[in-house]
Amino acid sequence: MVKPGKAVTTRRFRGVTMPTSSHPAIRKVRRLGANPSIHGNKLWKSSLLLIDYLNTHRPAHCEKVLDVGCGWGIAGIWCAKALGSSVTSVDADPGVFPFLEASAALNGVATTQLASTLQNLSSRQLSRYDMLIAADICFWDDLVDPVFNLVNRAVKAGVKQIVIADPERPTFFAMASRCETRHCAELIEWKTSTPLRARGALMILHNA
Numbered sequence: 001m002v003k004p005g006k007a008v009t010t011r012r013f014r015g016v017t018m019p020t021s022s023h024p025a026i027r028k029v030r031r032l033g034a035n036p037s038i039h040g041n042k043l044w045k046s047s048l049l050l051i052d053y054l055n056t057h058r059p060a061h062c063e064k065v066l067d068v069g070c071g072w073g074i075a076g077i078w079c080a081k082a083l084g085s086s087v088t089s090v091d092a093d094p095g096v097f098p099f100l101e102a103s104a105a106l107n108g109v110a111t112t113q114l115a116s117t118l119q120n121l122s123s124r125q126l127s128r129y130d131m132l133i134a135a136d137i138c139f140w141d142d143l144v145d146p147v148f149n150l151v152n153r154a155v156k157a158g159v160k161q162i163v164i165a166d167p168e169r170p171t172f173f174a175m176a177s178r179c180e181t182r183h184c185a186e187l188i189e190w191k192t193s194t195p196l197r198a199r200g201a202l203m204i205l206h207n208a
């Protein structure tokens, strides 16, 4: 709800409520000193692509979901809320978790938090999940190999579906084209127009 002169504090998208940085719960988290340091400082638009795709193509296997590089975690929160998934939200930067908790509480759900780099997620850990999701995690040259290797480990571990969204960074395409070759992953363009605009690409891998 927007009143003249009042800051927007939430946005709704496909049934999930997303706090803006003006939301009182987010301001409180900031006041208490939480300060993400590896770009987990806001909700990134690629998570909208991920949510919209999963809303359109409801996954067959989504009981246990791993949201890698979760940041404020809205894609995993959507899975918990809309799909009833049990979600583990992973990030290298534990500074994102107070923001994730505030966002999850706004939606009446909770996710399990795991502070870990994606490089440190073992095949054994990955084997506990049906679906791996990620939004905008391949943003540096030196993340191309680690994200590709994460996908390889997840496939080997039997994760049934992997969906990674991105605002079409060259680093993402470098990773995704290797997944196309190795695992017949699909690379598609995706966009949303209402109620929020976002455009980018999705890498989708079915490992059934």
Ligand SMILES: C[S@@+](CC[C@H](N)C(=O)[O-])C[C@H]1O[C@@H](n2cnc3c(N)ncnc32)[C@H](O)[C@@H]1O
Pocket (backbone or CB within 6 Å): 037, 038, 039, 040, 041, 042, 043, 044, 045, 046, 047, 068, 069, 070, 071, 072, 073, 074, 090, 091, 092, 093, 096, 116, 117, 118, 119, 134, 135, 136, 137, 139
């Ligand atoms: C651009 S943000 C995207 C956050 C969230 N997925 C979203 O769409 O709003 C990238 C996230 O990846 C995390 N990250 C960066 N490098 C990582 C790594 N090596 N392992 C795990 N997480 C990482 C950052 O801390 C940050 O939260």
